[in-house]
Amino acid sequence: MTSIKIFTATLAYSMLLTAACSNGESAAPRPAAAPVVTATKPAEATPPATETAADVFKNRCAPCHGANGLGDGPAAAALNPKPRNYADAAWQQSVTDEQLKKTILYGGAAVGKSAAMPSQPDLESRTAVLDGLIKLIRDFGTAK
Numbered sequence: 001m002t003s004i005k006i007f008t009a010t011l012a013y014s015m016l017l018t019a020a021c022s023n024g025e026s027a028a029p030r031p032a033a034a035p036v037v038t039a040t041k042p043a044e045a046t047p048p049a050t051e052t053a054a055d056v057f058k059n060r061c062a063p064c065h066g067a068n069g070l071g072d073g074p075a076a077a078a079l080n081p082k083p084r085n086y087a088d089a090a091w092q093q094s095v096t097d098e099q100l101k102k103t104i105l106y107g108g109a110a111v112g113k114s115a116a117m118p119s120q121p122d123l124e125s126r127t128a129v130l131d132g133l134i135k136l137i138r139d140f141g142t143a144k
Contacts, residue, residue: 049126049129049131050132050135052126052128052129052132053129053130053131053132053133053135053136054132054136056123056129056132056133057133057136060118060120063075064076064079064083064116064117065083065084065086066083068087068143069085069087069136069140070085070086070087070140071083071084071085071086072085079114079116081114083117086137086140086141087140087141087143088141089141092138092141097134097138099111100134100137101134103117104120104123104130104133104134105119105120105121105124106119106121107119
């Protein structure tokens with residue numbers, strides 16, 4: 001068979017099959033199916049934001065600010081000025097969450113503080129983690 005005959009036979013069969021399956025309804029074009037997206041793991045593959053925020057604090061903040069936010073981390077001894085003591089109630093009342101976020105994201109120099117405070121620009125798109133860090137900092141102010 002030539003390729004035209006094969007094409008014609010395939011087309012005729014396809015039309016016959018469509019007509020037989022349509023039950024008299026018009027064969028309106030169907031929208032293209034959305035691609036199948038499969039997740040590698042369910043939602044638990046990503047730790048909750050509070051857990052991630054705690055890890056970020058432990059790895060990025062605690063070396064200077066200390067595990068309890070007292071400004072007494074192992075790197076604090078070499079810093080001048082010393083890191084902020086997050087348990088200081090007067091300081092807690094003097095700063096807004098937006099100021100804290102700006103300091104975390106852009107670093108100390110960007111807000112008139114110590115240039116030793118590094119920026120964390122990767123957290124800008126991770127708002128839940130950033131909010132979790134703010135909550136941790138605020139919790140140090142309420143710890144007894």
